[in-house]
Amino acid sequence: MTPPDSLLKMRKAVPADLPAIVAMLADDVLGAARERPDDTALYEAAFRRIEAQDGNQLLVAELPEGVVGCLQLIVIPGLGLQGAVRGQIEGVRVASSQRGQRIGEQMIAFAVDAARAAGCRLVQLTTDKRRTEAHRFYERLGFKATHEGMKLELR
Secondary structure, X not given: OOOOOOOOEEEEOOHHHHHHHHHHHHOOHHHHHHOOOOOHHHHHHHHXXXXXXXXXXXXXXXXXXXXXXXXXXXXXXXXXXXXXXXEEEEEEEXXXXXXXXXXXXXXXXXXXXXXXXXXXXXXXXXOOOXXXXXXXXXXXXXXXXXXXXXXXXXX
């Protein structure tokens, strides 16, 4: 079942959206182990930092019944590729009750269009190696696994 495009709205997140966003971030095995939904101060502070940074926006997907998806789009100026500007897509989530309705496709299409409008030459994202369904999803949308991502946790 696909919601008609006219029902799904993408918009900039507001503080009142934080409980729904955090619930989506914590709603799987990986997220449950790393998120702390009861510590709202952490997420409120992070939201304020996102809001304060130019080129950084937290977006939500909304149906009449409420927020059903989220992602973060960060515009990153760079020197490589002749000074190309990149769009980094982070924290993509669709509410588990809404998966399989092509909401994620519409969210990514919106983010790609927003990145293009911001002058980005490419969009990039990372996805956990354990999220094999997400890999298939992004590949179906045209993303290619051209690089190996690496992280160093700083605690």
